[in-house]
Each structure stands twice: as C-alpha cells, then as structure tokens.
Amino acid sequence: QVQPVESGGGLVQAGGSLRLSCSASGRTFSNYAVGWFRQAPGKERDFVAAMTWNSGHTYYAASVKGRFTISRDSAKNTVVLQMNSLKPEDTAAYYCAARKYSTAHSMGVSEAGDYWGQGTQVTVSS
DSSP states (O other): OOOOOEEOEEEEEEEEEEEEEOOTTTSSOTTTTEEEEEEOSOOOOOEEEEEEETTEEEETTTTTBEEEEEEEGGGGGGGEEOOOOOOOGGGGGEEEEETTOOHHHHHHHHHSSSOOOOOEEEEEEE
16 A cells, blocks of 8 residues: 655745645555645645546646646656645645545545545645
8 A cells, every 4th residue: 555645835925836746655656546635724625636647647626727737757656736826725734645446537526535645734825
C-alpha cells in the first residue's frame, strides 16, 4: 500500500501560484487514482482534482478547472498540483489521497480515497 505524503503549500497573495506535491513514499502509484481534496475551516472536504496514474487521465472540480493542473512525475512517483490564479476562497488544508484500481473520474464523483496524507495548508490573502 502507498502512504501519500504532501509537500508545498504556504501563503500567497490572490492571483499568485503555488505547487503541491504528493509522493508515494518509496512505493509506486501504479494502479491507483491519485487525487487532491481540500477542507476549509467549518466546511466539508471537497474534491479538487485527480489523475488515473496508469493512463494519465485527469478530472477536475468545476471550481478549479482552468486554474489548477494535476500532473505526474513517473520517475519520482509523485503527483503535482499546480495552482495558478489563486483566490482567497482556495484557502484550505489540501490533502492527497490514493485509491487502488480506481479512475480519476470515479474518485472525483465518489470523493473517496483509501489512503490519505496528513495535509498541507494553503492560504491565499486578498
């Protein structure tokens, strides 16, 4: 099994960019869907974006489509979330999750993951 580990995040002004990474901790994301979710204080956890590792297919929440890009670095077994044109409403704790034998679309619709990272904070100031 994989144990996702997030890195990146931080504080940025509105309109800026941040890059989050999710590592498989020495294992491989092969046969997994890997996704990003976020949770703001007092709110439910929301799906952000996901990728089917084997095929590279991606799926995005409507709120981030066109601003965020999910990609993979196969050599490093890492999934990257590039976040551009950030807005204050993007402020949240961001979590990486992996779900075996799933697809990006399925992960986005079900908002389910088998293995979760500890999360990394993203704060966008206005």
